């Protein structure tokens with residue numbers, strides 16, 4: 001190593017190189033390009049023809065070149081280095097001329113030969129917060145001049161810039177990895193959650209021999225009507241779940257009562273009519289990510305005229321989700337065969353709804369329900385969700401005619 005002479009032009013050149021490097025490593029370019037151009041700047045500054053930036057992999061306890069220039073060697077190969085060598089480099093944290101450095105030769109042992117293939121003469125550690133991220137290797141200057149103290153100090157400053165860049169990249173990689181890990185976990189939990197809800201819906205429907213698929217249909221109808229009414233996102237998702245679980249209280253009702261073809265006794269009525277409250281008691285113990293699921297189950301048999309059950313709520317005091325559910329629940333019951341009667345046609349069921357607006361059904365829900373069906377029949381909806389579930393095939397003129405008799409809501 002030679003002593004320095006003061007050269008103003010060289011100082012300005014090097015300061016510029018340092019500034020440019022600082023700019024480069026903080027740029028938004030992709031990581032590989034940043035590392036590559038950083039190496040080229042360092043090599044250009046020190047007139048080196050061969051160089052590499054190595055990354056230390058603490059799990060593999062080895063280094064490998066992530067970018068190199070003027071090197072014929074296979075840059076993908078991993079060069080093992082031992083823990084003492086890593087510790088020594090972290091403690092040193094300054095560039096070193098490996099040719100004349102005894103500790104390096106001893107500690108790096110077999111790695112010295114492998115680094116020789118990269119033409120390594122000067123090694124500059126890349127250290128952040130006492131962690132070895134890797135190092136830069138440079139060969140001799142092609143002018144044949146020795147590295148001066150000043151060169152080593154400049155290389156040290158440049159290494160710190162590059163180390164920070166490597167460090168923030170690895171932090172980012174860790175963050176991305178953690179994010180994708182959490183995302184996978186969240187998705188698997190979510191699918192378990194949804195599968196459980198669907199299993200419950202299937203169990204509810206299995207109790208009633210006639211209403212197979214009722215919970216799924218109510219859920220789909222509810223979401224379609226809610227969207228038509230401008231309820232979207234998580235609120236619509238809550239309605240979908242509420243629809244699937246609205247009759248969960250029926251799990252506690254005797255199956256023979258649910259499937260009875262003859263009229264019910266008073267006690268049987270009491271038992272079957274308890275299902276909204278039983279459902280509420282079950283669902284209110286579950287911490288759903290959506291609001292009001294338990295209330296939807298509780299209030300899906302309320303009526304705007306206050307004669308429903310269990311709370312005898314009136315008009316707007318019935319949650320909007322429950323008002324939607326009440327209508328589509330009744331519609332599905334009417335259009336499904338029951339033990340004691342044949343199903344109604346679509347037009348007949350719509351007629352029933354129209355005749356009971358204000359008493360049993362909310363006027364603000366009935367029209368959006370028909371509007372969804374009209375749009376689907378007219379082919380205005382990309383993925384129809386209601387009409388594929390209906391048993392009648394509908395013409396646009398029929399639906400439009402039925403809608404004409406409806407209040408605007």
Ligand SMILES: [Fe+2]
Pocket residue numbers: 246247275300301329
């Ligand atoms: Fe019900």
